[in-house]
Amino acid sequence: MSRPAQTNSGEEPEAAVARILCDTAALTSGEPTTAGVLWKLTESGRQLDANVVRLAPGHHVAPHAEGDLDVLLLVVSGHGVLGVLGTDREGEAQPLAPGALVWLPHGSTRSITAGDEGLAYLTVHRRRPGMQIGRARTGASER
Numbered sequence: 829m830s831r832p833a834q835t836n837s838g839e840e841p842e843a844a845v846a847r848i849l850c851d852t853a854a855l856t857s858g859e860p861t862t863a864g865v866l867w868k869l870t871e872s873g874r875q876l877d878a879n880v881v882r883l884a885p886g887h888h889v890a891p892h893a894e895g896d897l898d899v900l901l902l903v904v905s906g907h908g909v910l911g912v913l914g915t916d917r918e919g920e921a922q923p924l925a926p927g928a929l930v931w932l933p934h935g936s937t938r939s940i941t942a943g944d945e946g947l948a949y950l951t952v953h954r955r956r957p958g959m960q961i962g963r964a965r966t967g968a969s970e971r
Contacts, residue, residue: 856905860946878952883942891939899932899953907943
């Protein structure tokens with residue numbers, strides 16, 4: 829019987845079995861003053877990265893752009909606003925409430941601000957490849 833292939837980090841991947849990973853309602857039911865990553869997808873061999881993140885009331889994620897990855901964001905609890913920059917909708921705050929599913933296309937500049945009761949959301953995107961060690965590229969004269 830053959831063994832399963834190893835992941836890039838040398839681990840054997842977990843069996844491909846569908847399962848419940850967490851209860852987002854229970855996860856986000858605590859005090860909204862605690863902030864940060866509440867849950868992270870860590871299964872070996874996965875092709876996605878996912879996080880449940882909580883922002884404390886009034887806190888924000890500063891405007892930024894993700895150049896390489898599309899991101900899906902699902903609001904789990906609380907309220908807030910999505911700021912959109914660099915488009916004809918610049919400065920227009922889009923309300924975020926539980927159940928809102930947001931597409932953040934790669935290259936888009938956005939910010940997120942939590943409302944008075946904080947904001948918790950799930951993000952999902954393609955997994956970034958691991959760091960590769962290779963030879964340094966040099967100038968054209970050495971090619």
